Amino acid sequence: MKNFTHCVPTQFAFGRGAENDTGKLLKAQGATKVLIHFGGGSAVRSGLIGRIERSLEAEGIAYVELGGAQPNPRDTLVYKGIELVRREKVDFILAVGGGSAIDSSKAIAHGSCYDGDFWDFFCGKAVPQRTLPFGAVLTMSAAGSESSNSCVITQEATKTKRGLSSELNRCRVAIMNPELPMTLPPYQIACGATDILAHIMERYFTTEKEVDLIDRMAEGAMTAVIRAARIAVKDPYNYDAQAQLMWASTVAHNNTLGVGRVQDWGSHQIEHELSALYDVPHGAGLAVVFPAWMRYHMHKDVMRFAQFAVRVYGCEMDFENPEATALRGIECHEQFLREIGMPITLKELGARAEDIPAMAAKTRKNNPDGTTGGTFPMTAQDIEAVLRIADR
Amino acid sequence: MKNFTHCVPTQFAFGRGAENDTGKLLKAQGATKVLIHFGGGSAVRSGLIGRIERSLEAEGIAYVELGGAQPNPRDTLVYKGIELVRREKVDFILAVGGGSAIDSSKAIAHGSCYDGDFWDFFCGKAVPQRTLPFGAVLTMSAAGSESSNSCVITQEATKTKRGLSSELNRCRVAIMNPELPMTLPPYQIACGATDILAHIMERYFTTEKEVDLIDRMAEGAMTAVIRAARIAVKDPYNYDAQAQLMWASTVAHNNTLGVGRVQDWGSHQIEHELSALYDVPHGAGLAVVFPAWMRYHMHKDVMRFAQFAVRVYGCEMDFENPEATALRGIECHEQFLREIGMPITLKELGARAEDIPAMAAKTRKNNPDGTTGGTFPMTAQDIEAVLRIADR
Numbered sequence: 001m002k003n004f005t006h007c008v009p010t011q012f013a014f015g016r017g018a019e020n021d022t023g024k025l026l027k028a029q030g031a032t033k034v035l036i037h038f039g040g041g042s043a044v045r046s047g048l049i050g051r052i053e054r055s056l057e058a059e060g061i062a063y064v065e066l067g068g069a070q071p072n073p074r075d076t077l078v079y080k081g082i083e084l085v086r087r088e089k090v091d092f093i094l095a096v097g098g099g100s101a102i103d104s105s106k107a108i109a110h111g112s113c114y115d116g117d118f119w120d121f122f123c124g125k126a127v128p129q130r131t132l133p134f135g136a137v138l139t140m141s142a143a144g145s146e147s148s149n150s151c152v153i154t155q156e157a158t159k160t161k162r163g164l165s166s167e168l169n170r171c172r173v174a175i176m177n178p179e180l181p182m183t184l185p186p187y188q189i190a191c192g193a194t195d196i197l198a199h200i201m202e203r204y205f206t207t208e209k210e211v212d213l214i215d216r217m218a219e220g221a222m223t224a225v226i227r228a229a230r231i232a233v234k235d236p237y238n239y240d241a242q243a244q245l246m247w248a249s250t251v252a253h254n255n256t257l258g259v260g261r262v263q264d265w266g267s268h269q270i271e272h273e274l275s276a277l278y279d280v281p282h283g284a285g286l287a288v289v290f291p292a293w294m295r296y297h298m299h300k301d302v303m304r305f306a307q308f309a310v311r312v313y314g315c316e317m318d319f320e321n322p323e324a325t326a327l328r329g330i331e332c333h334e335q336f337l338r339e340i341g342m343p344i345t346l347k348e349l350g351a352r353a354e355d356i357p358a359m360a361a362k363t364r365k366n367n368p369d370g371t372t373g374g375t376f377p378m379t380a381q382d383i384e385a386v387l388r389i390a391d392r
Numbered sequence: 393m394k395n396f397t398h399c400v401p402t403q404f405a406f407g408r409g410a411e412n413d414t415g416k417l418l419k420a421q422g423a424t425k426v427l428i429h430f431g432g433g434s435a436v437r438s439g440l441i442g443r444i445e446r447s448l449e450a451e452g453i454a455y456v457e458l459g460g461a462q463p464n465p466r467d468t469l470v471y472k473g474i475e476l477v478r479r480e481k482v483d484f485i486l487a488v489g490g491g492s493a494i495d496s497s498k499a500i501a502h503g504s505c506y507d508g509d510f511w512d513f514f515c516g517k518a519v520p521q522r523t524l525p526f527g528a529v530l531t532m533s534a535a536g537s538e539s540s541n542s543c544v545i546t547q548e549a550t551k552t553k554r555g556l557s558s559e560l561n562r563c564r565v566a567i568m569n570p571e572l573p574m575t576l577p578p579y580q581i582a583c584g585a586t587d588i589l590a591h592i593m594e595r596y597f598t599t600e601k602e603v604d605l606i607d608r609m610a611e612g613a614m615t616a617v618i619r620a621a622r623i624a625v626k627d628p629y630n631y632d633a634q635a636q637l638m639w640a641s642t643v644a645h646n647n648t649l650g651v652g653r654v655q656d657w658g659s660h661q662i663e664h665e666l667s668a669l670y671d672v673p674h675g676a677g678l679a680v681v682f683p684a685w686m687r688y689h690m691h692k693d694v695m696r697f698a699q700f701a702v703r704v705y706g707c708e709m710d711f712e713n714p715e716a717t718a719l720r721g722i723e724c725h726e727q728f729l730r731e732i733g734m735p736i737t738l739k740e741l742g743a744r745a746e747d748i749p750a751m752a753a754k755t756r757k758n759n760p761d762g763t764t765g766g767t768f769p770m771t772a773q774d775i776e777a778v779l780r781i782a783d784r
Contacts, residue, residue, distance in 0.1 A: 213640050
């Protein structure tokens with residue numbers, strides 16, 4: 001096991017009606033003027049924003065609002081938010097939504113404490129040193145941004161999607177009511193579950209040996225997510241399935257299941273190019289990229305892929321031919337993704353084969369030697385080969 | 393799944409040589425005068441205390457020291473610690489040791505911010521409202537006190553052992569080097585592993601339905617602990633086995649594996665009487681009590697005990713006779729405990745059958761109706777019956 005540091009200071013409030021405690025929770029954080037940042041009108045129409053407003057009013061906390069957060073959140077809205085925070089002297093930002101509202105809230109929080117252009121943090125020109133406190137009322141189980149150290153923003157003009165990892169990215173408060181995602185279309189629930197699984201898998205596929213504790217906890221979590229996703233997609237009003245998915249979204253991405261090991265994240269980097277170019281949901285993009293990535297790399301560590309097949313999908317181990325077991329695990333994963341309604345080919349996603357070389361070239365090379373991914377470092381040629389597998 | 397709140401703000405620094413960062417980590421917490429609280433002379437002789445002192449000196453942090461923490465930590469030492477903290481104007485307490493040093497540090501921290509007798513917090517007369525900041529350099533994987541919300545102290549004069557649950561009980565910093573427990577006797581390593589497992593099992597055996605995510609993560613963690621304990625007891629210098637156990641000690645008791653469910657804790661309450669009366673290691677007491685508790689209660693939820701048997705010990709499910717599977721799981725657990733050198737009967741522990749009624753009568757009745765335990769509430773008669781099973 002590798003040395004590590006770990007700290008998730010987020011205060012979680014989980015369960016039915018959790019959003020009604022927003023005012024009390026934010027008051028305990030010292031909030032006096034809150035920016036409520038959300039997406040479309042559904043949060044207003046459903047009455048959620050109203051419940052949050054009343055909860056803040058009951059504690060004497062003032063607020064302003066900014067809607068318009070979209071999937072693959074844009075820099076343009078972040079600039080608006082920063083201006084609003086400064087003008088209104090906001091001292092706490094509350095995202096209401098999924099990863100998009102939370103990620104743009106994080107960028108607004110950092111940017112409003114910085115004299116330069118917030119994009120500096122995302123293109124590697126600067127490192128954020130401080131931020132405004134922020135929290136979230138989660139409405140979608142997916143990105144895990146409610147307690148992760150990551151934040152992803154898309155520069156609209158250049159269609160460049162970039163992530164920022166920083167301990168400043170941790171929410172102070174995460175308010176999680178599993179009833180809220182019940183009204184989402186099944187396709188979005190499935191995209192969320194795919195994202196959750198991918199967050200665990202990016203950590204699970206590692207070259208680090210002797211990481212049995214986290215391996216087994218991760219396998220348990222993946223098994224539970226697969227089970228809950230199958231239920232929730234067919235029966236979105238099943239509270240318990242939604243509850244497993246919502247808590248899994250947090251556990252999957254706050255590094256509870258990633259400490260002490262090399263992680264990959266190559267599939268995420270490739271997916272960023274897909275969703276930046278075609279504006280597809282992140283989860284759908286991952287459903288296409290991850291199985292292709294698995295097929296391309298499985299020969300480099302057959303036993304780990306066989307372990308995944310046996311422990312997560314209950315495949316029988318073929319002791320004479322572990323490769324067959326490894327491959328069977330990937331097929332089971334593809335079958336699961338199909339079952340919950342996910343695309344698994346570029347065509348189904350609406351992506352074009354002729355864009356593959358450009359996407360491969362543009363994918364962020366985040367290793368010092370110009371490769372992508374921690375467990376199995378990839379050149380642009382490797383990335384192209386992964387995308388060709390997805391073009392089936 | 394039940395509604396819950398959860399917050400583990402502890403900053404973890406884990407791995408080889410982690411204690412050399414003590415000074416930096418405590419400086420970041422604002423410490424200027426530290427009480428280093430440890431157990432016997434072994435921490436001094438091994439050079440550990442010296443490394444910590446040098447690390448503090450390098451950051452210009454002053455310190456005073458208090459040794460003498462013992463298993464089943466005593467109130468008498470807590471009073472000494474409180475006096476020392478006040479006299480020396482200490483602003484941070486650093487425990488160096490296992491659960492005993494950490495628990496007495498917690499009690500000292502709370503007591504030094506309170507005008508009355510600190511025992512008020514343990515006998516239910518008062519609730520702690522504030523505390524001094526404290527942290528730990530862990531030398532033993534067991535109690536999980538490095539990030540749990542619990543603290544257990546024994547009142548020496550009355551041989552009364554009482555626990556306090558409070559969010560104020562969370563360490564600010566936990567410094568965890570898996571090399572440090574390598575020099576412990578195998579018996580102590582086994583006691584620690586038994587304690588870790590018991591912390592997961594107290595949470596695992598629940599009446600709450602539809603808690604699949606945490607069930608499966610807990611099953612994975614138990615499987616890994618059992619595997620690592622078998623290795624570490626035979627080969628204490630196996631870094632990876634010690635690393636799994638050390639991180640498991642934290643995960644097992646900071647409620648990562650307990651959110652959203654009714655928990656039991658009856659076995660812990662019974663064990664407190666055993667170790668208060670005979671001064672046996674907490675882990676050894678749990679090795680005796682828990683299997684007896686399982687045998688007494690398994691008929692109330694056969695399927696959950698069968699699930700434990702199948703998923704944790706790999707027993708084959710007997711679909712015609714689930715009780716046989718449930719029982720087989722308990723036998724496997726007893727066999728595992730024997731294998732790592734634990735006692736499983738009162739006799740082996742040196743406890744006397746004639747003390748059973750008194751222990752049963754004294755066991756803390758922590759339910760409003762005067763029963764003990766959350767999942768399967770027990771009267772004094774039930775507790776006596778559990779102890780009779782252990783008297784074999």
